[in-house]
Amino acid sequence: MGLTDRISEPLFQVATRHPSIKLITVTQDSEAFAIAAGLWIGGASPFVVIRNTGLLESGEVIRSTVLRMAAPIPMLVTGHGYDEITEASVTPEDLPTTELLSRSDVDSAAVLTEPTLAAWGIPFSRCGVEDDPVAAISQTINDARADQCAGAVIMARSLS
Amino acid sequence: MCWCRDHGPLPVLIRAMLTIAQLLEPLCRYRTNEVVVTSMSLVHPWTRLSQHTLDLALPDSKMDHVTGLALGIALARPDRDVICLIGDDNRPRTPGGLSTILSACMTNLTLILIDGRHLPIPGDPSFTPSVVNHSALAEAVGFEQVFRVEDAHKYAQSVPEILSLTGPTFIHAIVPSSNKTPAMKGHTKDALQSPISLADSARKVLDTLKLN
Numbered sequence: 398m399g400l401t402d403r404i405s406e407p408l409f410q411v412a413t414r415h416p417s418i419k420l421i422t423v424t425q426d427s428e429a430f431a432i433a434a435g436l437w438i439g440g441a442s443p444f445v446v447i448r449n450t451g452l453l454e455s456g457e458v459i460r461s462t463v464l465r466m467a468a469p470i471p472m473l474v475t476g477h478g479y480d481e482i483t484e485a486s487v488t489p490e491d492l493p494t495t496e497l498l499s500r501s502d503v504d505s506a507a508v509l510t511e512p513t514l515a516a517w518g519i520p521f522s523r524c525g526v527e528d529d530p531v532a533a534i535s536q537t538i539n540d541a542r543a544d545q546c547a548g549a550v551i552m553a554r555s556l557s
Numbered sequence: 558m559c560w561c562r563d564h565g566p567l568p569v570l571i572r573a574m575l576t577i578a579q580l581l582e583p584l585c586r587y588r589t590n591e592v593v594v595t596s597m598s599l600v601h602p603w604t605r606l607s608q609h610t611l612d613l614a615l616p617d618s619k620m621d622h623v624t625g626l627a628l629g630i631a632l633a634r635p636d637r638d639v640i641c642l643i644g645d646d647n648r649p650r651t652p653g654g655l656s657t658i659l660s661a662c663m664t665n666l667t668l669i670l671i672d673g674r675h676l677p678i679p680g681d682p683s684f685t686p687s688v689v690n691h692s693a694l695a696e697a698v699g700f701e702q703v704f705r706v707e708d709a710h711k712y713a714q715s716v717p718e719i720l721s722l723t724g725p726t727f728i729h730a731i732v733p734s735s736n737k738t739p740a741m742k743g744h745t746k747d748a749l750q751s752p753i754s755l756a757d758s759a760r761k762v763l764d765t766l767k768l769n
Contacts, residue, residue: 419632421661422660423625423657424653424654424656424657425653427621427622428621428625428653428654428657430625431618431621431622431623431624431625431626431628431629432625432626432628432629432632433629434625434626434629434759435625435626435627435628435629435630435631435632435633436629436630436632436633437629437633437763438613438626438629438630438633438759438762438763438766439629439630439631439633439634439763439766440633440634440763440766441629441632441633443629457619457622458618458619458622458625461615461618461619461622462615462618462622462626465617465754465755465756466755466756466759467756467759468759
């Protein structure tokens with residue numbers, strides 16, 4: 398469930414056709430986390446697919462539902478801007494200073510995604526061009542279930 | 558009809574309005590095995606009436622988050638009715654959340670929006686009646702079951718019928734509120750100090766739903 402974008406569109410197309418996956422789309426990113434928490438309470442197994450810009454917008458709902466409930470919600474966060482920061486010789490590990498965030502050649506969403514997840518206590522992994530996206534998604538879902546806490550995979554590559 | 562479905566402007570001099578207690582008590586009396594989700598200032602008055610295992614209180618969550626959560630439960634359990642009690646603190650974001658509910662095409666969700674309105678004080682120029690017509694908004698978004706309730710007696714008689722409707726249902730309850738009225742203000746802190754964590758509360762509802 399979530400909101401589609403350029404990176405996650407192939408995943409949504411597969412989900413639409415899948416016999417045992419129910420795709421739920423939302424009108425704004427933050428809704429996805431509240432609905433996912435409700436689905437979990439109702440006994441379902443939600444998987445949130447969200448833009449990294451949407452993740453940044455969703456802090457309050459993540460705090461007040463997913464984290465407060467200790468709901469084991471796995472999520473895929475699309476890594477918009479990761480290509481751009483690589484071209485700008487910036488890494489996701491670089492400190493998000495004002496100087497860095499204000500650079501015209503740097504997508505600030507990419508710079509802030511991982512520090513934000515870390516600040517919220519959400520374990521995450523990054524799936525780059527050399528990684529297997531199916532394995533990364535499976536690992537994220539399995540880890541969330543095993544650890545009984547939310548977890549994220551940042552999809553910093555195309556899914557096409 | 559035992560409730561008000563017209564959406565005309567409220568008169569400035571509002572008569573005896575439904576109180577929070579008059580709204581919640583019949584709901585508690587006629588509620589059977591529905592999941593009831595409450596938020597913010599509604600947590601405390603509902604908790605005083607009900608300690609049902611299917612009550613879920615979110616004392617520090619915003620309206621859209623709470624409706625989303627209720628929608629998620631309703632989607633996961635289409636065999637179970639879900640009642641969601643929300644305040645009107647987050648008005649501008651309402652249409653998006655309502656349209657998501659409609660898009661989900663489920664019939665087991667009842668939203669009760671408590672519209673706290675300041676009682677007019679004769680001669681008080683600061684009194685400004687609420688200008689948001691939530692029931693009209695819900696109807697415009699596409700809800701077919703929309704009710705505006707103001708009269709305590711008629712509402713109490715109508716609750717069994719309201720709860721039996723095929724949803725999604727939107728109830729716009731107009732209640733008095735003022736900065737001096739404890740019914741709508743000041744209970745969030747109490748609720749936050751609940752000895753049961755939200756994690757435990759959510760687990761309790763999850764486990765109860767698994768058993769039924």
